[in-house]
Amino acid sequence: MKHILLPTDFSKNAWNAIEYALNLYTDQECTFHVFNVYNQPASGPYTGITSAKAREAIYHAQVENSKAGLEDVMQAIHDKFNNPKHTFTSLSKYEMFATAVIDVVKTLHIDCIVMGTKGASTFKEMTLGSNTASLIGVINCPIIAVPKQKNYVTIREIGLSTDLDLTFTTHGLDPLLRVATANKSKVSILHIMDRDKQLTAKQHEALEVLNSILNPLQSDFFTLTDIGVSSGVHAFVESRKLDMLCVIAKEQDFLKRILNQSYSKSISNHSNVPLLILNIKNFN
Template identity: 35%
Template sequence: MKNILLPTDFSDNSWNAIVYALNFYKDANCNFYLLHVSKLSTVVTNDYPYVPAQGIIEDVYIKPTKKQLRAVLKKISENFPKNKKHNFYTLTDYNFFIESLREHLEEKKVDVIVMGTKGASGLSKLIIGSNTGDVITKVKCTTLVVPENAKFIKIEEIAFPTDFSLSNDLQILQPIAEILEENNASLRVLNISKKSLGLNIDQQKNKELLEDYFYNHKHSFHFLTNKKVEDAIQCFVESRDIDMIAMVAKNLNYFQQILFHTKVEEISYHTDVPFLVLHE
């Protein structure tokens, strides 16, 4: 039984992520936990922060949130046929978002977080919304990031950008192997370098480790030279019809360039293609 956490702020983006998750895990036995975290308005009086009393919190934050979560469950039942493999639970909290997430991850033994995100148009700071950005950098849990325009289609092609600086623990790649197995999909391991230098000894060794790990799955290696990693990925995603991009969060060099940068013009892979972010 998989435990899937679905954080929601009741926006169209978070609904899109829920729709994607229910389709993606259609054939899996799952517990889905819909979580909304309310941000308490702290009022400063006489230089001391004032936090509302428990009764006020219950009336102003918790009760309305529970009502909205019930409305989401109703919307799910209206839009999806009943799936005996799926159980749904609602969670409400008022806390700092990341702290709340960490508590529920541990308590519910969550396997995957599925989150929606707002796309790239006109943003000059974060390509993905700050909550999602915080989750994938600060919370050590496999996270599937579903951009605003991503629509579920059967996964056939997964891109895996890497600079081949892997840790010894290849178990981190297990979620990719599962998706390849369940969908009979192909993995495209992608290395992008600014200059055409070839791989050093360690990188070559790690490439061979990847070859061994994915031996039973369809996979291939691709090497591109481009000064801008995000441009190279964009070309690759378009030319190969990539359905998902998988990344290891520890691979910070690539990770930062692909997901966080200051490029203002829209990069369509940010708004169309889901990201699977893996943590050690």
Template identity: 30%
Template sequence: MEKKILIPTNFSKYAWNALIYGLAIYKNQACSFFLFNSYASQHFLGENISILKESEGHTAKEKSEHGLDKLLKGLSFRKENPRHQFETISYNGSLTEGLQEAVDTHGIDLILMGAPGDNAAINSAYDNSITKVIEKIENCPVLVIPELIQLSKDFKREIVFPTNFRNGFKLRELKALIDISDFLNAAVRVLYIDTDNKGMTDEQKAQKENLASLFSDIECSFHTLTKANVTTAVHLFIESRDSDLLALYKRKQGFFSKLFNQTLIEEVDFHASVPILILKEMN
């Protein structure tokens, strides 16, 4: 089945890197890639976009369309997969409104965003475009790719998926994770962090069994760390195993300070040097 991938761009190097990373993930799949530029946004992914004024002979719309055309021309030299199709969306409005409209209109399976620098900073206190997209876009997962990250050539990769087993999952909410695991030949390492070392309740054990059944078609293993701060434990686990990707599940009630049932005072702050896949609670 064809995948539909939405890639917002501000024509930066890190937005281009995200696109190339996406092409690598789906190199053997039929895909439609939608290249999206919101030319009304003055700040996008932490970078100030200079908009050419009409007095300079170019409108913002013309600059946006020209930039998207240049991307298409650059992609025309890449012939990895003839089943890859590309469309452009030049949008006059806010980034999040435009992305949500595209998600709803085109049935997007994944939003793929580039992030400047060597890590994908996910923090509930940040007020930037990545945080806004993660918070506001509904019914679509988001994959954030750090600028300096390239897909490893390893035949065996792994994705770290932390959870507290306190809530159930729908299969369609995990579909992006399962797909990426399959496409990248990557095992999913489910990480439970027992912060108070009390062990799992019967309800948590049942949720663990349910998750194992949902992951039955991919390679999966379960791991536990005890007496550790959630954020620190996730980082240490990723670094010790040289993992390739981090997957987080975001419910609609609040940002990641509530993701693991932590108090609101202790904020979850991820600066992972790997791509981060944000899975969404879906209607």
């Protein structure tokens, strides 16, 4: 049975991600852990003894708000979904978000995190920094980041953006393989390179290994030349009308580097594709 973590701040975006997850895993036996993290403001108008009293009052209010919010979410799930393959738990934690998630992932043996993003698109949110971005590079389990107002649709085609400069393994790609197999999805590999360059022998070898791992899934290989990585990724997502984009995070600021703020605003404002984020540590 899979264990899926569903962080929520009780916003519409968070609820949308929960609905996406329940539809994505509709045919799989899963335990979903609805998780709320809360913390006190870093600063406030209180000092000394008054500050201590105020912080205690804020803490108790947050505890009650978290409890009530989780009860509402669990009730909403019960009212809308009735899948005998799914079970649910709820929990909350008073901690910084990334620290809390890291602890829960380890304790509950989480297989995947599905969470919402804010902003015009997943890409924009990643560049600006978010709870999702704070987990990149530090969480070994995959993350599915669901854009604002993105409803679940059958995942017909998944893009995999790669520089082909790593050793692909079945273990590392397992989250992608599971999603693609369950949805009978096509996997479209994207590699961006300079026009005057060719794939190196090592990259050819990596591509052969990747194609072998993806078999028997349907897959294609595409190259884009003379275009920035950021713009190329966005253009590929839009032109292929992808239902999901998979990236392999090599470092915590990976998405800031790959999906930076230099891409065309006209593309970013219409990009609405969930991101499947894998950690390179799982390829070792």
